[in-house]
Amino acid sequence: MGCDGGTIPKRHELVKGPKKVEKVDRNAELAAKWKYCALSQEKLRRPIIACDLGRLFNKDSVIEYLLDKTAERPNAEAVSHIRGIKDIKELNLTDNPEWKGERSNTKGDIYEDMNCGMFICPVVGLEMNGKHRFCYLQNCGCVFSDRAxxxxxxxxxxxxxxxxxxxDIVVLNGTKEEVGKLSVRMEEKRAKAKTKKSKKSKAAETVSTPSESKEDAQAPQVDLTAQQNGDESSQPAVAGSSDSSKGGKSSTASTSSIAKRNFQEMTEKSEVFKSLFTTHSSAKRSKDQTSNWVTHTPYHF
Structure with a gap:
């Protein structure tokens, strides 16, 4: 039994079995997590940041996302938990001295180690390529291996x-279980921050209200003491306030003149104190001392 042209099909061409499950290359999966940004899928370059869930990003790509969240991005789910700059931390990484860059093998005649990482652990010296577990500290952003x-x-x-x-220790590119634990810790941390803010706002309100009540209570006491003592200095002020409501500008001029005359008529005050005011006789000039022109410069004197 043949087909057109005399060809004889084989069994594997006619009988189709179940599809084989496609397996992802382990090295390619590790390179995608540890060498590329989780948001923009671009190669990681300094400054590199990490979130509370341990994912690696380029700082400029995350800032662009925060400035414009309405833009459509293929990996927006990776940064959906990031609300602001406080939710990310810039990493303090240690360079790998054996890393020669990606353009060293331009001709293709040199063996290139795909597992070589750009950064290493400063304590043990393990490469940060995904084969070893790495963590970072939220306080300072330094990155170390879990073994260290x-x-x-x-x-x-x-x-x-x-x-x-x-x-403060956060695992970088952890498993699903580790990411779940980190998400729970992140929610608890945010809940504590909200409670602290609410307590501070309540404390500020309680501090402001008693101060206002004290000021209101002290204001009438001053007026009562002034009326009881019957000081002469307080009388012109009260008269001025009553006249101002009636006469306007003329009342202010009359009160100022009364106050000036009262200082010179006080027998209790000394001449030195009275000479401080312009109503004193020493402040007045004779016709010989005055000039026909007026200037605001000190050279006149």
Whole structure:
């Protein structure tokens, strides 16, 4: 039994079995996570940042997303939890001295190690290529391997010397279980921040209200003491306030003249005190001392 042209088909051409499951290349999957931005899918370049879930991004791509969230992006789900700059941290990475760049093998006649990472752990020296577990500290942003944190147990950063707690350690590109734990921790952290803000706002309101009540209580007391003592200095002020409501500008001029005359007529005050005011006789000039022209410069004197 043949087909047109005398060809004889084989069994695998006629009988089709179940489709084979396509397997993703392990090296390609690791390179996509550790060498490319999770949002823009561009190659990672400094400055590199990480979120609370341990995903790596280029800083400029995340800033563009925050400035314009309405634009359509293929990987917008990776940054849906990022609300602002406070939700990201710039990483303090250590360069790999064996990394020669991507353009070193331009001719294709040199063996190129695809597993070579751009960065390494500053304590153990492991390459950050996805084969080893890496973490970063939320306080300072320094990146270390998980082996270094387990072997050298300390509460001080190995690179910058800043203190940290176990809650500040975030796994980079972790598994689904690790990402789920980090998401729960992120929600708890945000809930604590909201409670702190609400407490601060309530405390500010309670501080402002008693101060206003004290000022209102102190204002009438001053007026009562002034009326009881019957000081002469307070009388012109009260008269001026009553006249101002009736006479306007003329009342202010009369009160100022009364106040000026009262200072010179006071027998209790000394001549030195009275000479401080322009109504004193020493402040007045004779016709010989005055001139026919007026100037505002000190050269007249």
């Amino acid at each position: 944190l387990k072997e050298v147990k300390t509460e001080i950063c190995h690179k910058c010397g800043e203190g940290f707690k176990a809650e």
